[in-house]
Amino acid sequence: GPKVLQIPSHQIIDMGQMVTLNCDPVSNHLYFYWYKQILGQQMEFLVNFYNGKVMEKSKLFKDQFSVERPDGSYFTLKIQPTALEDSAVYFCASSPGLVSQNTLYFGAGTRLSVL
Amino acid sequence: AQKVTQTQTSISVMEKTTVTMDCVYETQDSSYFLFWYKQTASGEIVFLIRQDSYKKENATVGHYSLNFQKPKSSIGLIITATQIEDSAVYFCAMREGDNYAQGLTFGLGTRVSVFP
Numbered sequence: 001g002p003k004v005l006q007i008p009s010h011q012i013i014d015m016g017q018m019v020t021l022n023c024d025p026v027s028n029h030l031y032f033y034w035y036k037q038i039l040g041q042q043m044e045f046l047v048n049f050y051n052g053k054v055m056e057k058s059k060l061f062k063d064q065f066s067v068e069r070p071d072g073s074y075f076t077l078k079i080q081p082t083a084l085e086d087s088a089v090y091f092c093a094s095s096p097g098l099v100s101q102n103t104l105y106f107g108a109g110t111r112l113s114v115l
Numbered sequence: 116a117q118k119v120t121q122t123q124t125s126i127s128v129m130e131k132t133t134v135t136m137d138c139v140y141e142t143q144d145s146s147y148f149l150f151w152y153k154q155t156a157s158g159e160i161v162f163l164i165r166q167d168s169y170k171k172e173n174a175t176v177g178h179y180s181l182n183f184q185k186p187k188s189s190i191g192l193i194i195t196a197t198q199i200e201d202s203a204v205y206f207c208a209m210r211e212g213d214n215y216a217q218g219l220t221f222g223l224g225t226r227v228s229v230f231p
Contacts, residue, residue: 001161001162033218035218041223042206042221042222042223042224043160043206043221044221045218045219045220048217048218056217056218058218089158091160102148102210103150103162103165104150104162104218104219105162106152106159106160106161106162108157108158108159108160109158109159109160111158
């Protein structure tokens with residue numbers, strides 16, 4: 001199926017530092033998403049992004065979080081500053097955005113470890 | 116508010132048999148979309164199959180099929196002729212309405228272990 005790429009696969013940083021997670025969505029997809037999964041739990045929606053704007057965000061999307069996709073490059077999730085509770089696997093997803101094709105396709109995730 | 120519930124935490128089956136997983140959902144919308152994903156041991160999340168609420172026929176893809184019981188708000192996943200590589204955590208998910216942007220709501224997942 002369609003592939004979403006996430007870079008890096010694992011990131012270790014000290015609490016308080018900034019981190020940027022990168023996502024290369026499927027090329028013709030229009031909607032982009034970030035999800036957070038704490039070990040052993042379900043994935044939880046953070047935010048979605050369309051046409052250069054945040055469309056919807058959950059209460060997990062703290063003020064320290066931001067997303068952007070400058071000039072069609074990587075779709076990024078930035079956390080500044082990081083906190084211990086930000087340790088999780090972050091999954092990027094994209095979808096074509098059509099009702100008939102609104103399936104989300106996920107990347108392999110970036111494991112973020114905040115020390 | 117939407118909610119997805121998977122009550123089975125784990126299931127163990129022998130290879131080449133059939134496994135069935137339950138999922139019930141709650142929604143106020145008349146139009147919604149239901150999905151099943153699997154998460155492999157490596158963490159990869161793979162889309163398996165979907166059911167659109169307006170379709171009466173159960174979706175089937177390869178050895179995956181759905182048991183869609185709309186009056187019961189239930190969307191079970193059936194895997195026939197299971198293989199060792201079907202061992203994974205299976206997540207049920209839902210999106211309401213025609214809001215393309217809306218994210219999916221996931222259940223807690225069911226861990227399936229397939230033994231030789």
